Amino acid sequence: MRQQYAWRSKFLVSLLVFLAFLVIAQIVRIQNSEEAAIFREPRYATERKTFYPDRGDIYDRNGHLLAGNQTVYEVGVNLNDVKDANAIAMTLSVQLGVDYAQTLNNIINPPIPDLVYLIVAKSVSAEDAVALQQLKLAMQEQALPGTSGSLTGLEFTAHPQRDYPEGALASNIIGFVNREGRGYFGVEEKYNSLLAGNPVQVLVPTDPNKAEDIPHIPDGTNLVLTVNRDLQAAAEETLDGALSTYGAQGGTIIVMNPRNGEVLAMAVTPRMDLNQFWNYDVVYQNASEFNRAISVPYEPGSVTKILTMAAALDSGTVVSNTGFLDTGSILVGGVTIKNWNEEAWGQQDMTGCLQHSLNVCLAWISTQMGTQIFYGYMNRFGLGHLTNIDMAGESAGRLKVPGDEDWYPVDLGTNAFGQGVAITPIQLLAAASSIANDGRMVSPHILYSMLREGRQYNVPAQYAGSPISSQTAQTLSNMLAISLENEASLALVPGYRVAGKTGTAQIPTPYGYYDSTRTNASFIGWGPVDDPQFMIYVWLEKPSASIWGSETAAPVFSEMAQKTVILLNIPPDQVRQLLVLK
Amino acid sequence: MQNINHFVHAYKIAPWRIQRQWIGNILLAVVGLAMVATLYLYVTARAAIAGREIQELTASTRASQHASADLQTRLAALTSTSVMEERALALGFEPIKPGKVEYIVVAGYMAPQPMILSNGPQPGLRAPSIPPEYNQSLLDWVDEQVHSPYLRGGLQ
Numbered sequence: 001m002r003q004q005y006a007w008r009s010k011f012l013v014s015l016l017v018f019l020a021f022l023v024i025a026q027i028v029r030i031q032n033s034e035e036a037a038i039f040r041e042p043r044y045a046t047e048r049k050t051f052y053p054d055r056g057d058i059y060d061r062n063g064h065l066l067a068g069n070q071t072v073y074e075v076g077v078n079l080n081d082v083k084d085a086n087a088i089a090m091t092l093s094v095q096l097g098v099d100y101a102q103t104l105n106n107i108i109n110p111p112i113p114d115l116v117y118l119i120v121a122k123s124v125s126a127e128d129a130v131a132l133q134q135l136k137l138a139m140q141e142q143a144l145p146g147t148s149g150s151l152t153g154l155e156f157t158a159h160p161q162r163d164y165p166e167g168a169l170a171s172n173i174i175g176f177v178n179r180e181g182r183g184y185f186g187v188e189e190k191y192n193s194l195l196a197g198n199p200v201q202v203l204v205p206t207d208p209n210k211a212e213d214i215p216h217i218p219d220g221t222n223l224v225l226t227v228n229r230d231l232q233a234a235a236e237e238t239l240d241g242a243l244s245t246y247g248a249q250g251g252t253i254i255v256m257n258p259r260n261g262e263v264l265a266m267a268v269t270p271r272m273d274l275n276q277f278w279n280y281d282v283v284y285q286n287a288s289e290f291n292r293a294i295s296v297p298y299e300p301g302s303v304t305k306i307l308t309m310a311a312a313l314d315s316g317t318v319v320s321n322t323g324f325l326d327t328g329s330i331l332v333g334g335v336t337i338k339n340w341n342e343e344a345w346g347q348q349d350m351t352g353c354l355q356h357s358l359n360v361c362l363a364w365i366s367t368q369m370g371t372q373i374f375y376g377y378m379n380r381f382g383l384g385h386l387t388n389i390d391m392a393g394e395s396a397g398r399l400k401v402p403g404d405e406d407w408y409p410v411d412l413g414t415n416a417f418g419q420g421v422a423i424t425p426i427q428l429l430a431a432a433s434s435i436a437n438d439g440r441m442v443s444p445h446i447l448y449s450m451l452r453e454g455r456q457y458n459v460p461a462q463y464a465g466s467p468i469s470s471q472t473a474q475t476l477s478n479m480l481a482i483s484l485e486n487e488a489s490l491a492l493v494p495g496y497r498v499a500g501k502t503g504t505a506q507i508p509t510p511y512g513y514y515d516s517t518r519t520n521a522s523f524i525g526w527g528p529v530d531d532p533q534f535m536i537y538v539w540l541e542k543p544s545a546s547i548w549g550s551e552t553a554a555p556v557f558s559e560m561a562q563k564t565v566i567l568l569n570i571p572p573d574q575v576r577q578l579l580v581l582k
Numbered sequence: 583m584q585n586i587n588h589f590v591h592a593y594k595i596a597p598w599r600i601q602r603q604w605i606g607n608i609l610l611a612v613v614g615l616a617m618v619a620t621l622y623l624y625v626t627a628r629a630a631i632a633g634r635e636i637q638e639l640t641a642s643t644r645a646s647q648h649a650s651a652d653l654q655t656r657l658a659a660l661t662s663t664s665v666m667e668e669r670a671l672a673l674g675f676e677p678i679k680p681g682k683v684e685y686i687v688v689a690g691y692m693a694p695q696p697m698i699l700s701n702g703p704q705p706g707l708r709a710p711s712i713p714p715e716y717n718q719s720l721l722d723w724v725d726e727q728v729h730s731p732y733l734r735g736g737l738q
Contacts, residue, residue, distance in 0.1 A: 165658035
């Protein structure tokens, strides 16, 4: 009986052995096939992935977020999975406002042959994306068993996008980031590398068994600016009001700490909502308009007289009570220079020259100094040089000096009262900081500190030399304060002693002469005089209500200064003196 | 006694006895291999699951960071200057005029300082290096042992 079934057992064993052999042979064949050999190559063992860090945030000096990141969605259509193009086009048209006919046509007839994925919208808000996703799920549930929903093929990809919670506030300082993640203008461009961080490329094993160390990708550096958000808002409000009140075509207000160069506010017009950066071309005609405070040099007029007087006092050419008989005109380089009202002001001292803003007096002072001393001081004040403020797009302006082809001897006289020289507001503010800061000129800057990997690095104040002595600075500050008080200037700030100077500059035309009907009105001032804590520069372009800086820019300075002392908690002079006595 | 020896000898050379010995040895080898294979499969599966969990946790961490950034940005928008000004005006507040400000001396008052966003170094986020025991397959380990300098030296 046993022998009877032995052949069956042998047959079964042989069959199983044969099958096992086949299986093993197949395994060996697959293992040694050309396809398997390709996958054993090192280039297929790993996959190179690039991890992009999140862009760093930007804060104001009090921790208010000025630029952050928000998740938005790219909505696209996977053309191979589309079941109902009409439903997708209709839904996207209703939900996202895209053109129905164009979307439908692009799905049915892709604009590029063999296109697999069609991008419909790149920056869809989370709310809209969630609503679309829920609609897609609802359609899927309603579909017949075993079939796809009518929105099948609609896909969503989340990605971070730059967001500016304050909209247009400080837009000229911050700049913006385009869809490709590159910063343009302001801090976004200047510190683009720091903010963007360093993308990390990692070789990730394709074998899931090979767990690898998690690559640590540091986020971009967070930046804290010196700007005070509330002061910036006040400056912009004041500037907008001034443009409306005085009919100016444009304007700039800068508030800076003269002790360390921290820019506390920098308002310009026009401004743009940074969340709609694609409107840039609509708002601006050229790049320099984005931040006129640092990019547009202009002839500032009489505000530069404070630099001429500082040079004259410091060089010993004059003292505060040096007398000058104003005859209403002076000949410099063969050209007659007259006062702003073309009248003679008689006997004056140097304070009177500043108080009445006498061109003739200042031209006389510069000729007394001579070209070497005068231009030496202007050079030390930084005219014609970049201040190196940490924002993109700064202009160096232009200071013609003897030896230049376009310099003429009359320029010595006209440069003394701000004609024939092109200066940006930030340059003049930096130069005048030497007068407000005991002779020490600060380097204006916008970055307060950087935060990276949990560490905060505060940017120290930097100084650009001492063009004048401390005594000269104090003497001139006092002269300017007296001149404002004697004049009962509209720039005065109740309760606070301030120093400053107006400027009314005719605008040069392309034909080589000055337009007498339109002016640039400016004012530069600081206070409190005994302990300066703020400097303010006001520039109104082509005001129509009055051409004079004393009637337009000066009251704007006063208004801005009054807001500044409140927001910076600077008590009036009397209160401060009482506090010191206590 | 001779009968007993014959019986023992017959027992030892019985065909079914030799077959059982062979079967036993083969089964032992199969069980051994199965145990090694099971262990290898278990460790491999655990490593794969751990790797997958790491990926999921990393994605979860990123998602949380993005959610946090979204909320921070939204909060900033809700407390932006224009919104806060509107709310303040709606609540009956008005911008203060310089003449209305009253300054009083408060002992120990510290003027607001610029933002300090960092409290010092934070613990490093970098994961410690994973020892080879946790990511090395059995075959990798055998390969390493075969190619280790010590063993190569021993074989020379």
